[in-house]
Amino acid sequence: MRGGWGHHARHWGGRGERGGRGEGRSRRMFDGGELRLVLLKLIADEPRHGYDLIREIEGLTGGAYAPSPGVVYPTLTMLDDMGFIAQQQSEGAKKAFAITDAGTAELDANKELVDTLIARLTSLGEERQKTDSTSVRRAMGNLREVLVNRLRSGDVDDDVLHQVVGLIDEAAQKIERL
Numbered sequence: 001m002r003g004g005w006g007h008h009a010r011h012w013g014g015r016g017e018r019g020g021r022g023e024g025r026s027r028r029m030f031d032g033g034e035l036r037l038v039l040l041k042l043i044a045d046e047p048r049h050g051y052d053l054i055r056e057i058e059g060l061t062g063g064a065y066a067p068s069p070g071v072v073y074p075t076l077t078m079l080d081d082m083g084f085i086a087q088q089q090s091e092g093a094k095k096a097f098a099i100t101d102a103g104t105a106e107l108d109a110n111k112e113l114v115d116t117l118i119a120r121l122t123s124l125g126e127e128r129q130k131t132d133s134t135s136v137r138r139a140m141g142n143l144r145e146v147l148v149n150r151l152r153s154g155d156v157d158d159d160v161l162h163q164v165v166g167l168i169d170e171a172a173q174k175i176e177r178l
Helices: 004-012 034-045 050-060 069-081 101-109 111-152 158-177
Strands: 085-088 096-099
Touching: 034 050, 034 069, 034 096, 034 101, 034 111, 050 069, 050 111, 069 085, 069 096, 096 101, 101 111, 111 158
Parallel strands: none
Antiparallel strands: 085 096
């Protein structure tokens, strides 16, 4: 093995992982060898390189969580050292990895845990989506309140009304182009 177990063991527990957008967590996203199993599962789905794996996990969680490169890349090295993945021929500097027979056996031996971990990530993404739609409703409520208060104030002439309508139309057009 390249770095010996001492070098890799500290990465099993997910030290250095980060929640998306500065969220604090009282508990790490992954414990023990969980990140190792998630990465192995994603590589089993299709050969990937480190950046792909980070983005895939971030996508599963709706942007709520992404493991740091400082955790992912050493874990990939460890999986390679263990014979669970193998580097594939790839173009450019990125190293793509594919699962080996030993890696498939490892996934099979831990199928229930792997399914639970993927479900945890997906659930986090669903929660994030609910939170995001709640934020939109809150923002719409704020806009409605401001409009009602401003229009009820009595000092709204045709020019101000046209400006308000223009701003709302402009915002709608910008959102539509997103």
